[in-house]
Amino acid sequence: MRKLSLLLGLVLTLLMGGSLFxxxxxxxxxxxxxxxxxxxxFPRMLIAVSMGVSLGLTGAVLQGFLRNPLAEPGIMGIxxxxxLGAVMVIALGLGGSHLFAVPLAGMMGxxxxxxxxxxxxxxxxxPLTLILTGLALNSLLGALMTLILTLSHNPYAxxxxxxxxxxxxxxxxxxxxxxxxxxxxxxxxxxWRLRFTLETLSLGEEMAIVLGASPKKMYGxxxxxxxxxxxxxxxxxxxxxxxxxxxxxxxxxxxDHKPADLLLPSALGGGIMALAADMVVRLLxxxxxxxxxxxxxxxxxxxxxxxxxxQPRSSHATF
Amino acid sequence: xxxxxxxxxxxxxxxxxxxLFLQAQASIISLDLCADQWVLExxxxxxxxxxxxxxxxxxxxxxxxxxxxxKVHKGEIEELLDPAxxxxxxxxxxxxxxxNILEKRGVRIIVLKSPQTLEExxxxxxxxxxxxxxxxxxxxxxxxxxxxxKRAVCYGASGLSPGGKTLLGQALTKAGFENxxxxxxxxxxxxxxxxxxxxxxxxFLLEGPSKNRHHPFWKRFMKNRREVELPKKxxxxxxxxxxxxLIETMKKTHHA
Amino acid sequence: xxxxxxxxxxxxxxIFIKNFTAHFLPGQLVGILGPNGSGKTTLLKTIxxxxxxxxxxxxxxxxxxxxxxEQNLARVRSYIPAELTCAWPLATRHVLxxxxxxxxxxxxxxxxxxxxxDQTFNTLSSGEKARVLLAHSLMRSPKVILADEITSHxxxxxxxxxxxxxxxxxxxxxxxxxxxxxxxxAYEFCDQVFMIExxxxxxxxxxxxxxxxxxxx
Numbered sequence: 174m175r176k177l178s179l180l181l182g183l184v185l186t187l188l189m190g191g192s193l194f195x196x197x198x199x200x201x202x203x204x205x206x207x208x209x210x211x212x213x214x215f216p217r218m219l220i221a222v223s224m225g226v227s228l229g230l231t232g233a234v235l236q237g238f239l240r241n242p243l244a245e246p247g248i249m250g251i252x253x254x255x256x257l258g259a260v261m262v263i264a265l266g267l268g269g270s271h272l273f274a275v276p277l278a279g280m281m282g283x284x285x286x287x288x289x290x291x292x293x294x295x296x297x298x299x300p301l302t303l304i305l306t307g308l309a310l311n312s313l314l315g316a317l318m319t320l321i322l323t324l325s326h327n328p329y330a331x332x333x334x335x336x337x338x339x340x341x342x343x344x345x346x347x348x349x350x351x352x353x354x355x356x357x358x359x360x361x362x363x364x365w366r367l368r369f370t371l372e373t374l375s376l377g378e379e380m381a382i383v384l385g386a387s388p389k390k391m392y393g394x395x396x397x398x399x400x401x402x403x404x405x406x407x408x409x410x411x412x413x414x415x416x417x418x419x420x421x422x423x424x425x426x427x428x429d430h431k432p433a434d435l436l437l438p439s440a441l442g443g444g445i446m447a448l449a450a451d452m453v454v455r456l457l458x459x460x461x462x463x464x465x466x467x468x469x470x471x472x473x474x475x476x477x478x479x480x481x482x483x484q485p486r487s488s489h490a491t492f
Numbered sequence: 493x494x495x496x497x498x499x500x501x502x503x504x505x506x507x508x509x510x511x512l513f514l515q516a517q518a519s520i521i522s523l524d525l526c527a528d529q530w531v532l533e534x535x536x537x538x539x540x541x542x543x544x545x546x547x548x549x550x551x552x553x554x555x556x557x558x559x560x561x562x563k564v565h566k567g568e569i570e571e572l573l574d575p576a577x578x579x580x581x582x583x584x585x586x587x588x589x590x591x592n593i594l595e596k597r598g599v600r601i602i603v604l605k606s607p608q609t610l611e612e613x614x615x616x617x618x619x620x621x622x623x624x625x626x627x628x629x630x631x632x633x634x635x636x637x638x639x640x641x642k643r644a645v646c647y648g649a650s651g652l653s654p655g656g657k658t659l660l661g662q663a664l665t666k667a668g669f670e671n672x673x674x675x676x677x678x679x680x681x682x683x684x685x686x687x688x689x690x691x692x693x694x695x696f697l698l699e700g701p702s703k704n705r706h707h708p709f710w711k712r713f714m715k716n717r718r719e720v721e722l723p724k725k726x727x728x729x730x731x732x733x734x735x736x737x738l739i740e741t742m743k744k745t746h747h748a
Numbered sequence: 749x750x751x752x753x754x755x756x757x758x759x760x761x762x763i764f765i766k767n768f769t770a771h772f773l774p775g776q777l778v779g780i781l782g783p784n785g786s787g788k789t790t791l792l793k794t795i796x797x798x799x800x801x802x803x804x805x806x807x808x809x810x811x812x813x814x815x816x817x818e819q820n821l822a823r824v825r826s827y828i829p830a831e832l833t834c835a836w837p838l839a840t841r842h843v844l845x846x847x848x849x850x851x852x853x854x855x856x857x858x859x860x861x862x863x864x865x866d867q868t869f870n871t872l873s874s875g876e877k878a879r880v881l882l883a884h885s886l887m888r889s890p891k892v893i894l895a896d897e898i899t900s901h902x903x904x905x906x907x908x909x910x911x912x913x914x915x916x917x918x919x920x921x922x923x924x925x926x927x928x929x930x931x932x933x934a935y936e937f938c939d940q941v942f943m944i945e946x947x948x949x950x951x952x953x954x955x956x957x958x959x960x961x962x963x964x965x
Contacts, residue, residue: 240835385822
C-alpha cells in the first residue's frame, strides 16, 4: 500500500505541475499574460484534483461501508441535492448575481439533505435504509430538477443548466477554490478516520459492533464526511461521473482488497484520473469539444466492464 | 382604464368576430417559438389561427406586441384539432407524432430549417412566402457596410460560442466588425484562454448576466473592452427582422 | 463476573427464555444446549449486546451491559458467530489483523493456521474458518468469550482441541459461553451446562468452579 500510494502520489504531483503548462494559449501570449497561469490554470488544477480526490475517497469509503463494489458517491443523494440547489438558482436567473450564488445555493441543498439523512440514520442505522433513502432522494431531486427545466421559460437558462450539470473545472476563481477546498479537506479527514470501522465492517455489521464500532456514530460520520467532501465541490463544479465507482474498483486488488488500505490510493488515483481527464479535454479542445464528465464516463465504462469480466468469480465478494 | 388592456379586449373581440364570420381566413398556425417569429413577420394577423404562448413573452419573442391579441396554444394535441386549421408552420424539430396527426387531418405542414447563415435566412423567407402564397416582399435585405478594424466576438456564458460560418458570426461582419472567432466554423466551446487569444474590443454576451463577470480574471480582461448583452429575442430565433435588429444592435456599439 | 438479572430474551412476538437469573464466576466455561430455534444464538447475541434483552439486565464485571460503549465493550468481550463470510476476498492473514488485536502470541501456531494464512478466507472450509475465528477472538484476550457452534464443522480431533483450548483460556480468569450441538462435548469440557427448553434455562450439570493454580470454594 505504501509503495502504491507513493507511486500514485508521484504521478499526481507530476501531473499537477504539468497541467499548468497545458492550455490553448500560445507561449508568447502566455508570457505577456502571466496571470493566466495563476488565475485560470492554477485554480483549475486545484479544483480538478480535489474533485478527483473527493470522488476517489468517497467511492472507496462508500463501497467499503456498504460492502458493495457497485456503490457510487452519488447514491446517497448528496450530489443531487447540490445540483438541485445550483439548478434552481440558475433557472431563477440569479446565477450571475454573484460569484458564490450557485455554489452557496448548492450547499443549502446539501445541508438540507444531510440533516435529513443524519436524523434518519440515527434512528435506523443500517445499510438498507441508507441505500433506499438515497434512491428515493435521488429520484425526488431528479424529478424536481426536471420540473425546473420544464418550467423554465428561458431557453438559455436551460442550456446553462444542462452545461452546468455536465460539470466543468474551468473558470473557477481562486476565491471560490479557497472557499471550497478547506471544507472538502475537513470531509476527507472525517472519512479518513473511518478506516478502522471499514476494516471491521468487512466481517459484517454485527462483527463491526463486536469489534467496537458504534452504528450511530459510524453512520453519522459517514454522512457528515460525504457531505463535506462532495457537497461544496459538486455545488461549484457540477456532477462528474464514474471516477468514484471506477477508481476504487481498479485499485482494490493492489491493496489485497483491504478496505481501509484502499482509501489513500483511491483518493490519489481519483485525483490523477480527474486531472488527467481535464488535461485531455484541454489538449483536444482545438479539435473536439469535450466535457470532463463525458470523457471520464467514455473512458471509464469500457475499462470497468473489462475489469468486471476479467475478474475471477470469487472476488465478487458476497453478491 | 389602461389602454393596453382596452386594446387587448378590442383585439380579442376582433379575433372572436373573425372566428365567427371569417373562419376560413384564420387558418395558419405556428407550432413553436421560431415558427411564430416567421409567421408573425410575414402573415397578416387576420390569417393567423394561433401562435404559441411563448410568442407573447417580450423577453424571448421579437414580435410579442404583434402576438398579443392573437389566439395562443401550448402545443397540446387537442388544441391543434380545430378544423379551421389548414396550414401549420414548424421548425425542423417538429414532433413526428404531432406531424402525423396533423397530416392525417389534411393540414398542410410547412417545415422550416433553422437558418445557420444569412443566406439561409433569405432562403427560408422566400420558401415560406412561396408556400403560403404571400405577396413578395423586398429581398436582399442585408446590405454589407464598410469593414471596420474593430474586432468583436459573440460569447455564450456557458462557453458555447459562434465561430465563422454562423449567423451570429456573419451578423458581426455585417455590423462592421472583424469576427474574433472566424478561425473556427460553427459553434464551439470556448475557454478564456481562447478569448484572450482572440483579443476582441467588444464582447457580445449571448446568455444574460453571467457569474463570469465577477471573476477577477474576467474583470481585468474586460477593463479596456466593451461588454454588450444581446437581447434573447434577437438571438434565439432567426427571421429577417430579428437578424436585422441583431445587426442594428451590434452596429450601435460602434457609436456608443 | 457475568450476571443475568431476571433476564427475558427474544423478540416482541417470540420469547425464547423467560425471567432467568444466573451468575458466572471467572474461570468458568458455560455450555448451552437446546433444540433448533430454542434461542441459543439469541442468548449469545444478547450477552454480546448485539440484541437488547426484552426484560431484565446483564451485568458484566459490576457494570450493566447497557452502560458500556461499543468501544469499551469490544475490549472485554468477543463473539464468534456460527457462520461468517468476509465481504471482500481477503487473505486469512488480513482477516486476523482486523480489529487491531493486541496479542498475536502463538494462537496461529496453536491452532495450526500457518498454512491457511495466505489463502482467501472465504474459500476456507467451515471448520477452518472456525479455527481462524477462534484465533481472531483469542488474540484480543477478551474477559468474556462467546462462541456460537464453533465445533459443529470440526472433526473429532479438533473438536477436543478447541474445547480444551477454550477451557484452558477461561481458567485464566475469563468466562466463556459456548453454544454446542454435541452434549458429550458439553459435559466433558464445560463447568456448567444449560439446556433451553420451554422458555426456561435448565441447569444440567455443574462442576465446582476452578481457576488455574488455585481452587475456589
